[in-house]
Amino acid sequence: MGSANHFLGRWIVRLILAVQAVAVVYPLLWTIYSSFKTRTDFYRNPWLLPSRIEFSNYYNALIKSKFFESFFNSIYVSVLSVALIIILSSTTAFILTRYKFFGASFIHKIMMLSLFLPSVFALIPTFLLMMELNLLNKLSGLVLVYAAGGLPMSIFILAGFFKHLDTSFEESALLDGSSATNTYWKIIFPIAMPGIVVIGILNIISVWNEYPLAMAILSSPEKKTVAVNIVDLSTIQRFATDWGALFAGLVIAMLPVLIIYFIFQNKLIAGLTAGATKG
Known part of the structure; x- marks a missing residue:
């Protein structure tokens, strides 16, 4: 039985x-x-395979809808945002877990509390802050917003790694005369690479797909990101018939995320497993 x-x-x-x-x-x-269907295919039956391959859909998505510009805007924003997140979250998590100072516990709790607050709640305050700092409609402003938003989760993940890392290596380096900064970047950072890879992948996916903040902060068509452009394309389809270009745009938008996943999937799984074991 x-x-x-x-x-x-x-x-x-x-x-x-x-x-x-x-x-x-x-x-x-x-x-x-x-994404390879003709307009006739969509009207006949949107669920069937295409009757012939229509490569012009990708040309229409990239050139006519200015998708090419938004694609590189997203690459620029994603790379800079994730680089800032990795640098700031790794150093912050290391300091919070290695050094005891007044307010460290309070700072850590505030960081963790922000994990439970939906980012959409901060939309209006963020918009007003960007306006005061004269960063509206600037990709650099969006980079700073994304970097700030990705810190809490990244610090939470990396703090779990740093808490359980063996301190003998850094102690030996400090005894040999190495500075704390040099010890961190030469010894601790490479050892924590599984966690760095995890937060890098998770944040680049989050930044690449983010829409509300990008829509609120960026207003010029030439500065739009992929997510905003995709929504614009879907809105246009209410008054037009080029559904093939819309699906081609979706495929182009998915490609970087899929490529990153297939390249780093083993490291992502290993990093998550190591974090779970150490946490």
């Missing part, structure tokens, strides 16, 4: 996982093959 229940339980889990896999993979495949 026990073995039968175990066998049934395993197949139920497999069935649930299979349904979840289909729910995730099918929309992705549907988006990809829809």
Whole structure:
């Protein structure tokens, strides 16, 4: 009886996982093959495979909709934001976990509290702050906003790594005359690379897909990010018929995230596993 229940339980889990896999993979495949459809294909049946390959959809998405410019805007914002997040969160997490000073516990708790506050709640205060700092409609302003928003989660993840790292290496380096800064960047930072990779991937996906803040801060068409441009394209489709260009734009927007995942998936899984084990 026990073995039968175990066998049934395993197949139920497999069935649930299979349904979840289909729910995730099918929309992705549907988006990809829809990006090659003609307008006639969409009107005939949007769920069928394309009758012929329409490469002009990608030309329309990249050139006519100025998707190319927004693509590089997103790359610029994502790279700078994630670089700032990695530098600031890693050093902050290290200081909070290694050094005892007045207010350290309070700062750490405030950081953790911000994890439970939806970013949309900060939309209006952020907009007003950017206006006061004269950073509205500037990609540099969006970089600072994204960097500030990514710090709490990144500090939380890295603090778990630093708490359980062996201190013997840094202690030996300090005894040999190495400065605290040099010890951190030459010894601690490389050792914590699994955690660095995790926060890097998670933040670059978050920044790449973020829409509300980018929409609020950026107003010029030439400064729009990919997420904003995608929404603009979908809005245009209410009055136009170029659905192929919309799906082509979606595929182009997904490509960087998919490439990053396939390149770093092993390191991401290893980093998450190490964090779970150490935490």
